[in-house]
Amino acid sequence: MANFSKSNVPAFSMDVYQNEYLPEGGREVSAIVTVTATGGGTLGSTAGAPGYAAGRSPSAAVAIMVDCSGSMDYPPVKMRNARDATAAAIDTLRDGVHFAVIGGTHVATEVYPGGGRLAVADATTRRQAKDALRRLSAGGGTAIGTWLRLADRLLSSVDVTIRHGILLTDGRNEHESPADLRAALDACAGRFTCDARGVGTDWEVKEVTGIASALLGSADIVADPAGLAADFTRMMETAMGKEVADVALRVWTPVGTTIKFVKQVAPTVEELTDRRTEAGPRAGDYPTGSWGDESRDYHLCVEVPTAGLGQEMLAARVSLVVPQPDGSVRNLGAQGLVRAVWTDDMAASTAINPQVAHYTGQAELAQAIRQGLDLRKAGDFDGATAKLGRAVQLASASGNADTAKLLAKVVDVVDAATGTVRLKTKVAEADEMTLDTRSTKTVRVKK
Numbered sequence: 001m002a003n004f005s006k007s008n009v010p011a012f013s014m015d016v017y018q019n020e021y022l023p024e025g026g027r028e029v030s031a032i033v034t035v036t037a038t039g040g041g042t043l044g045s046t047a048g049a050p051g052y053a054a055g056r057s058p059s060a061a062v063a064i065m066v067d068c069s070g071s072m073d074y075p076p077v078k079m080r081n082a083r084d085a086t087a088a089a090i091d092t093l094r095d096g097v098h099f100a101v102i103g104g105t106h107v108a109t110e111v112y113p114g115g116g117r118l119a120v121a122d123a124t125t126r127r128q129a130k131d132a133l134r135r136l137s138a139g140g141g142t143a144i145g146t147w148l149r150l151a152d153r154l155l156s157s158v159d160v161t162i163r164h165g166i167l168l169t170d171g172r173n174e175h176e177s178p179a180d181l182r183a184a185l186d187a188c189a190g191r192f193t194c195d196a197r198g199v200g201t202d203w204e205v206k207e208v209t210g211i212a213s214a215l216l217g218s219a220d221i222v223a224d225p226a227g228l229a230a231d232f233t234r235m236m237e238t239a240m241g242k243e244v245a246d247v248a249l250r251v252w253t254p255v256g257t258t259i260k261f262v263k264q265v266a267p268t269v270e271e272l273t274d275r276r277t278e279a280g281p282r283a284g285d286y287p288t289g290s291w292g293d294e295s296r297d298y299h300l301c302v303e304v305p306t307a308g309l310g311q312e313m314l315a316a317r318v319s320l321v322v323p324q325p326d327g328s329v330r331n332l333g334a335q336g337l338v339r340a341v342w343t344d345d346m347a348a349s350t351a352i353n354p355q356v357a358h359y360t361g362q363a364e365l366a367q368a369i370r371q372g373l374d375l376r377k378a379g380d381f382d383g384a385t386a387k388l389g390r391a392v393q394l395a396s397a398s399g400n401a402d403t404a405k406l407l408a409k410v411v412d413v414v415d416a417a418t419g420t421v422r423l424k425t426k427v428a429e430a431d432e433m434t435l436d437t438r439s440t441k442t443v444r445v446k447k
Contacts, residue, residue, distance in 0.1 A: 010040035085228035105140030141175035145184030216289030393419030
């Protein structure tokens with residue numbers, strides 16, 4: 001639960017983009033809600049950097065989970081790079097942050113500081129932690145659920161605002177059942193956020209992205225272990241910039257209105273519909289995790305009861321809340337209204353708002369990539385060509401250049417505008433996994 005003084009809190013604002021006009025009998029209302037946090041002033045700062053004066057930065061705890069299974073020794077440089085990356089992350093911790101390093105195999109081991117405790121970052125503990133990393137060696141299996149449960153126990157042992165995990169794995173979660181991992185994720189959800197990384201190409205994309213999704217963090221591939229230190233540094237810088245935890249999007253709807261879906265659509269596509277917790281009459285909270293200085297977009301779709309021409313109604317009211325230790329919530333002040341107006345003006349009621357159209361396409365792009373890669377693995381090459389062709393078309397139309405580049409490593413693009421492609425006969429495993437892992441990354445609409 002977040003408990004913070006006003007000095008920590010960035011100012012939140014909310015903008016709603018929609019076409020509120022419905023034809024006679026129309027019932028579906030879509031809106032893009034942009035949430036922006038500004039003025040926190042600490043994003044990207046590192047140890048000893050300005051912006052961390054007493055009373056400015058929120059209290060935080062971080063657990064770094066490093067895969068130490070036997071496969072991390074093949075090649076040996078992988079384990080060495082993982083140690084170096086963890087050391088770089090420890091150097092990026094600001095003074096006063098609680099932290100621990102966990103070694104992960106078929107069991108979870110406290111590497112530093114040990115004894116069920118967290119260390120407090122300063123010059124001495126950073127040096128001790130980096131000394132402890134030298135003892136990390138590879139051997140054993142992989143049971144990621146045990147790593148997450150130990151991280152949760154350690155992170156919950158201190159009273160802090162921000163709790164965050166960083167998890168690195170190079171293999172499949174073979175020493176516990178999928179149900180065990182799911183149970184661990186369910187137990188940890190809402191208690192800490194977690195970024196997950198797969199190093200090399202022997203891990204399972206759906207496992208790593210599933211961990212990040214459940215714990216509202218980021219997922220990515222580091223195909224070359226040499227890139228780990230830079231990636232860990234960036235992750236820790238972002239974690240150090242978080243200032244408000246447990247922010248929820250609260251959506252209130254009037255009687256007779258049904259929420260069809262709520263999803264984050266930028267910077268990545270993240271389905272939130274099923275994560276709703278009830279928050280009083282006709283209101284529900286959707287978790288968004290921790291925030292620093294940043295902006296995100298959400299797509300809200302509601303079904304309203306039909307009304308006569310010329311009538312108008314409030315279809316939904318969106319606000320931001322943070323739970324407090326006493327069970328109450330703190331309202332962060334930002335609010336957005338989603339409206340419905342019935343009209344016989346065909347031009348008004350059939351126009352699609354540019355933001356809604358853009359993000360509908362970005363969500364379809366993510367789905368087309370996933371489906372196309374699954375069909376390719378299953379040997380359905382015609383189906384894969386059709387789906388990946390549609391993905392190329394959507395990436396081109398929306399200006400998603402990064403995704404277009406990744407797609408071009410898996411298909412030969414004949415005509416991007418029409419989505420005409422040929423599957424490449426040989427695709428590097430790292431290229432396919434990178435496309436899969438980053439399929440949910442979106443570009444923002446030019447407002």
